[in-house]
Amino acid sequence: MAISGFEGFEKRLELHFVGNDPLGLRRLRCDALAQVLDAVQCTVVSAVGNRCFDAYVLSESSLFVYPYKMVLKTCGTTQLLRSVPCLLRHTVDLGLRLRACRFSRGSFIFPQAQPFPHTSFAEEVLYLDERLPGSLCFRRARVLPSSTSHAWHVYSAAASVEEAAAAGSPSTFTVEVCMTELDQSLARGFFREKGDERSGDAAGADMTDLTGIRGINPRALVCGFAFEPCGYSMNGLDRDRYSTVHVTPEDGHSYASFECTGRWAGGGEVMESLRRAIAVFRPGAVSVSFCMGTGGGGGCEEGQVRSSTAGVLEGLGLSCRSQAVEEFPGMGMVTYQTFTSARRK
Numbered sequence: 019m020a021i022s023g024f025e026g027f028e029k030r031l032e033l034h035f036v037g038n039d040p041l042g043l044r045r046l047r048c049d050a051l052a053q054v055l056d057a058v059q060c061t062v063v064s065a066v067g068n069r070c071f072d073a074y075v076l077s078e079s080s081l082f083v084y085p086y087k088m089v090l091k092t093c094g095t096t097q098l099l100r101s102v103p104c105l106l107r108h109t110v111d112l113g114l115r116l117r118a119c120r121f122s123r124g125s126f127i128f129p130q131a132q133p134f135p136h137t138s139f140a141e142e143v144l145y146l147d148e149r150l151p152g153s154l155c156f157r158r159a160r161v162l163p164s165s166t167s168h169a170w171h172v173y174s175a176a177a178s179v180e181e182a183a184a185a186g187s188p189s190t191f192t193v194e195v196c197m198t199e200l201d202q203s204l205a206r207g208f209f210r211e212k213g214d215e216r217s218g219d220a221a222g223a224d225m226t227d228l229t230g231i232r233g234i235n236p237r238a239l240v241c242g243f244a245f246e247p248c249g250y251s252m253n254g255l256d257r258d259r260y261s262t263v264h265v266t267p268e269d270g271h272s273y274a275s276f277e278c279t280g281r282w283a284g285g286g287e288v289m290e291s292l293r294r295a296i297a298v299f300r301p302g303a304v305s306v307s308f309c310m311g312t313g314g315g316g317g318c319e320e321g322q323v324r325s326s327t328a329g330v331l332e333g334l335g336l337s338c339r340s341q342a343v344e345e346f347p348g349m350g351m352v353t354y355q356t357f358t359s360a361r362r363k
């Protein structure tokens with residue numbers, strides 16, 4: 019951990035593959051996954067799977083493995099992008115071909131504590147540019163700004179605009195929420211009692227219930243883990259959709275994140291999850307980023323996504339301070355909105 023404090027803001031990598039084996043990436047052996055995570059400098063603390071995907075809680079955030087999609091999200095001073103060369107070696111052995119990659123992150127609280135290749139966004143982009151196969155020729159790196167010092171950094175690379183659009187239906191989305199300045203009394207719910215000798219899973223299950231996290235999606239199978247002396251991570255599995263929450267409750271640099279995937283279908287369900295997740299923490303500042311497939315025809319329209327999001331957060335006493343939108347060839351549209359508590363001015 020950095021001397022300054024624990025860096026809650028995660029780095030997130032999403033990789034899409036093509037192949038002929040229906041199990042695809044789920045065939046990756048435990049020792050191969052351990053090598054990939056070793057390169058990043060984190061470990062698995064718990065794992066669960068369903069018919070559609072495997073979900074791992076890590077010492078620093080989460081990993082989701084579908085047959086043709088992998089999402090690796092890590093916080094602290096982990097070296098997320100170092101997973102790429104190792105992973106690509108293993109996936110070639112499984113007969114899988116990388117067809118798209120997206121890397122995203124917010125602005126670090128302690129940027130000086132980040133090691134290579136995360137010392138700057140330019141370094142991260144260069145690292146990926148040099149290691150991704152040349153066949154991923156549609157590339158874009160953008161920093162979506164806000165009215166504060168926070169910004170959303172996104173890099174994407176795709177082999178073909180058509181191939182990627184076909185694989186991600188226009189109505190599928192991923193939403194990433196970053197919350198800081200958590201309500202102190204609510205953040206206390208993510209500290210363990212002194213002398214609590216239960217396992218991280220057992221203490222995590224209680225935190226899931228007592229803090230209201232279980233209610234974010236009552237249908238999900240939740241795998242929660244409580245760190246010592248504080249901190250919490252959970253993965254939720256609901257059919258082919260995952261959700262994940264990570265909490266750094268320490269006062270002064272408190273942070274929580276919520277992420278989920280789904281289909282837009284009018285947006286009611288995702289907006290309700292968003293409302294419940296933010297209500298668990300009552301943060302002073304929030305950013306919400308949606309990544310949506312492109313192609314039109316029954317999908318989610320970015321203007322509608324932004325106005326629904328603003329409506330939900332305003333209902334929680336948060337005011338929209340900035341909005342940005344950017345298209346990434348082959349990966350879709352990304353929106354980025356920031357909010358602060360109305361009481362905070």
Ligand SMILES: C[S@+](CC[C@H](N)C(=O)[O-])C[C@H]1O[C@@H](n2cnc3c(N)ncnc32)[C@H](O)[C@@H]1O
Pocket residue numbers: 024025026027028077078079092093094245246247248249250251264265266267268273274275
């Ligand atoms: C891994 S969790 C949640 C990560 C998530 N990205 C976040 O920061 O919101 C991080 C919290 O757990 C605490 N923690 C305790 N032991 C830890 C460990 N071995 N590895 C990572 N975090 C640990 C940290 O101090 C922090 O409060």
